[in-house]
Amino acid sequence: MDASDWQPTACILCECNCGLEVRLGGEGGRHLVRTRGDRRHPVSRGYACEKAHRLDFYQHGRDRVLAPLRRRADGSFETLDWPTAIREVAERLARVRDTHGGASIFYYGGGGQANHLPGAYATATRAALGSRYRSNALAQEKTGEMWVSHRMFGASTRADFEHCDVALFLGKNPWHSHSIPRARVTLKELARDPGRTLVVVDPRRSETAELADIHLQVRPGGDAWLLAALGAVLVREDLVAHDFLRAHATGLEPVLAALRAVDIAAACERAGLDEALVRRTAGVLGRARALASFEDLGVQMGPNSTLVSYLHRLLIALTGSFGKPGSHFVPTTLVPFTGGAGKGKSPVAGATLVGGLVPCNVLAEEILCDHPARYRAMIVEAANPAHSLADSARLRAALASLDTLVVIDVALTETARLADYVLPAATQLEKAEASFFNFEFPRNAFHLRPRLLPPPEGPLSEAEIHARLGAALGAVDEATLAPLREAASRGRAAYAEAFMTRVMPDPRLMSQASTILYRTLGPTLPEPLREGAVLYGLALRAASKHGASLARAGFGGTPLEAAGALFDALLARPSGVVFAVDEWSQCFERIGTPDGRIHLDLPDLLETLGALCASPAEVRDAAFPFVLSAGERRSFTANTILRDPGWRLADAAGALRLSPADAAALGVETGGRVRLTTRRGSAVVTVEVSGTMQPGHVSLPNGLGLHYPTDAGEATTGVAPNELTAVEDRDPFVGTPWHKHVPARLEPVAPGEA
Template identity: 55%
Template sequence: MTTTEWAPTACILCECNCGIVVQVEDGHLARIRGDKAHPGSQGYTCNKALRLDHYQNNRARLTSPMRRRADGTFEEIDWDTAIVEIAEGFKHIRDAYGGDKIFYYGGGGQGNHLGGAYSGAFLKALGSRYRSNALAQEKTGEAWVDAQLYGGHTRGEFEHAEVSVFVGKNPWMSQSFPRARVVLNEIAKDPARSMIVIDPVVTDTAKMSDFHLRVRPGTDAWCLAALAGVLVQENLCDEAFLAEHVRGSDAVRAALREVPVADYASRCGVDEELLRAAARRVGAAASVAVFEDLGVQQAPNSTLCSYLNKLLWILTGNFAKRGGQHLHSSFAPLFSQVTGRTPVTGAPVIAGLIPSNAVPEEILTDHPDRFRAMIVESSNPAHSLANSAACREAFGALELMVVVDVAMTETARLAHYVLPAASQFEKPEATFFNFEFPANTFQLRRPLLPPLPGTLPEPEIWARLVRALGVLDDAELRPLHEAARRGRQAYAEAFLSAVAANPTVAKLVPYVLYETLGPTLPDGLAGAAAAWGLAQKTAMAYPEAVRRAGHADGNALFDAILASPSGVTFTRHEYEDDFALISHADRKIALEIPEMLKDLRALAAAPPRLTTAEFPIVLSVGERRAYTANDIFRDPSWRKRDADGALRVSVEDAQALGLADGQRARVSTAAGSAEVAVEITETMLAGHAALPNGFGLDYVDDAGDTVVPGVAPNALTSTEWRDPYAGTPWHKHVPARIEACGVA
């Protein structure tokens, strides 16, 4: 397939999913540039998107279902055999032990969310209850706090903020909001605006900042408590906002009045006057936006840090205003309302997700409620979760494991069956990371190429598996088939009637949409059928905002999505809508969270020292760099520099350990050890080192040799190092030892 046309699609390497346009030649993404017609990114993209052909065309692609033999090797089988055997295997687990013993991990990789929407029908048909994904390694502590404060997720409007605060976040490298580098440059060049960065590393963003609060690793909570303490103690709070829109602020402010600011500044290693100046800048600003990320979300006190950094903008009234923090619409919710405890270890289930660190423990036991089967979709938990060795042992103990992916990943090699998916550029796709305010956007991406022979898009895979279960017959779907041929309105009426009358239809909605509406959609977009249902929900949830965006109802929104390959604005809010999006009945922010206030007061005790004489250095694993991209690029040839993922160490540590730039060193933790090249840099504090993400993946090179560049970070991490509330791992705070290995 060759075309000189520029076809719109999106980058799939971070949550921004910037719009791009692509020219295809002989099956390759030959030329790539930003899509100026995309309503969110407006032509912006970073360097990583330009190398997406390394994902699309590489030797790791699977082209046939694979079944593991008794000796651990794999054999190719046909699709019909795979579907029948997998369906029968899961039915056996369900009938023998209960469907809740079937665990699901995934829901689509980065930018690969549409396929994950269809897995729910198969899982519900089996009675599966428990699931997890990468968000449980990062965002569940923040989600727990958000749920109690206001019931939803917030995002800062950095494009217009007078003061932008980044906590454990380097958006110059990790992006995460539209046109990130453009916006950062605009902030840095405007003398009326300020940037505050809380990070132990002198990151690209920190270099641009007006206030770099360079905390000691693991002491962010003391820094944030001191900042909030200054706001209260120096009367910098927005009293009118707190009185009208917040409840529970008195208890919070009473706790913050007790914060010894000078002492906490000393504990976190930040100059007191610099810290006070940053707090005063927040207190005096007309608008403030805050972004927290993995630097604190995967470190000690992560949930407390999520709470404390939100106090900065709530206490100062920076909500529901231009340049402030906002609740936002969602085209599809990333989190569910399910809470509870896991069946074996009693780990917290937050926003419907089991903590990733608890997964091996929920399998490696003789407990009758242990997970006995697992489905993994577009994810690689054997590589990406803490303590890879424990994950491999656990997955190997399962009675049935099925992986759906484009490549034979580290996780796929442990499966009983591997089903080859079409790539993200060979099928309709979308992302559900829609976080912007006041205008929020959604893009349905068209396939640029036909599916590689032997592969199937995930909607078709899940549909075949549901059919094999025999839970719905053709007669039950016939009225919907007929209604779909008569048009959207007729289909909507028939669909609502079918859902109301037939509980099985209601349980299997994504499958039903794919089977009945899907065949009527144009241009091979059957896999987009689930987006019709999401458009209806969106129009019901935000009717005025959808109409302001130009869509009369859910059908009109869906038609606009189909007609807008570069993306569409699906909601357009007004700032006062923020208050209506608060889920509490009184539409007020509930600031007092007793557990958090208890932990805030507990900071008065000395910070616990997690390093030891044996492991004296704090290792941060998974650092994002210019040439790292999680696991999606298995082909290492896309990297133009840092090909082996160097261990970054401070000048002081290098001198003390006798390390030279480029020398090999051994880094060891309680969980394991690895040899790696060293990069000496002034960006790291003494006692702090960093390894990048995206390394340690094997790949067959041009010579036919298997290469494994860099270190797999989770060979060095432990499932025991986790947040007490959310179970999120402490990937950014791993006690380690570094020793010289000699000159390379």
């Protein structure tokens, strides 16, 4: 086998984006016939899980869109040529802008896992239209954590699990949902080492919980009580890092008072946990040399989620678990992909925007109303909100009521089916692409992956689509581009000077910087890397903001020299580049609060903690006695870019998991069926009886219920979780949905019942 047969790329199925090497073959040489982890990738270092090996199912989906589509009056689609599609889309959106204002044009998406360049190019189209409001999946999941983190630390933090002696996972099963580099290797190392302790908080005995030293099998929805109890024990037993707090934090006293007031026994009772085990766990956390922790959707999509994020961060601060190896850090970022400040409100519901994102759960109500500021048009790019947001039926009605819905995507998704126009995009293997989720420390890496395959006739990269839309909207003209192109032909230094003198001083042109870079610098790049042109602007920003970190990684000199060297390295190293090397002390410089200290006292959340502890015992609706966790990550679930059900080697139907006791009470066995009913919907589901579930708790996987073409027509495999969820069930602070805590009931299905 020739080593040159293997070509570098990345897995696109979770935020780790492990480096891969693939061999192409099969019909037309367009199939991924072999896949392996790429040892040269600076973060994953050869690691890849089982999901990466069947990416050919993504590349060769049967529902690929190969030409621009326009909806006819009868609801069917007709194909268009690109010039007509671009002209009509630009005209329709410009008409909405001119009639109702640009703020009435909503932008959703911008890229999935490892597919973040579309969002960078879309900024130009959004600016040309004056589109102000946007959202994406982060506002389904992470905005509570972002909001709390920015109020306390003025930054988002991550954790170093490789060097910790205590690891804590809250509502997180990294065995299947990953999020940390080389997750299974790291988990096994933690589990094997008697000097280290792995703590897992999960209502289910997950694969990670199986490896844990301490599994706190919390009652579903009981996480806030557990964290309140852990914090209270830390305070009562004085396991608080006083020196650290004196040096780096402010607002300790109100926090100590609030935690002292927690009734530990009652909180453990509400969490469904043995008090002695909770006390022992608090001791382990409080005495850790280095504690690393991670909260994820298990707690972020459940009741009290923002309070949980706050209590989690108090735990980090009270134990001094920040700014030292094995604890929490603030990484250097090449791309400032989001902030966490709660600035601004959505125009109709008045919902808080965190990181500039409208909570997904208010989207339908901000369309289905007669408010003058309602959204009238929408661009959806590399996202499938009709499937992934709560109460799909209501969102479908909202999308259908828009003046104009434009979808830019690879496949005819559930959202694309509702569109007025579908603009077909190249797959992630048919263009240069990158992930902006670069969260490593102290050595942080960025991976610009070259295109592996030319796109077939029809689809275009998002960079090209946005450049064409910008031209049609009159945002950029040839007179602007020509001198920059000419400068680019004279070399990088001439181009940099032209860009800095012609584009950077002009806010209108700066709003189009991404597509200007693509149209002028892009043509000088090797064709498989053209969409990477926007990274030159981002490298310039990083060089001026993080010069010392870039210099330690070998990109020194003036900001211009450093940016040029980094950009060249990104182009030249197809397995990724270490672009920043940090020092742990820099974490404290990156605390972004006005006084540079960690702010412990968030009065609104301390008040919520007080109310939580004073609340009466949980009352469940007798009509819905079960708690459904909708959207569990399993061995063969991923985001919905993998639409072909054939990719799953296990759990083909996406079974509902339930405990043996519940199965016995219902008289059902694995492979049997039950009717699952929530306040919003009902579905007949296949059952998997699992000892990992506690009685009263059932779970459905994510990513199922997609409509997919078959030889016999079309099939839908499994249940789309959001046919069962309600937008009203959401966090009161940031609007994140409670998908992990859906009240439900189960009933036996009579033989033959559909």
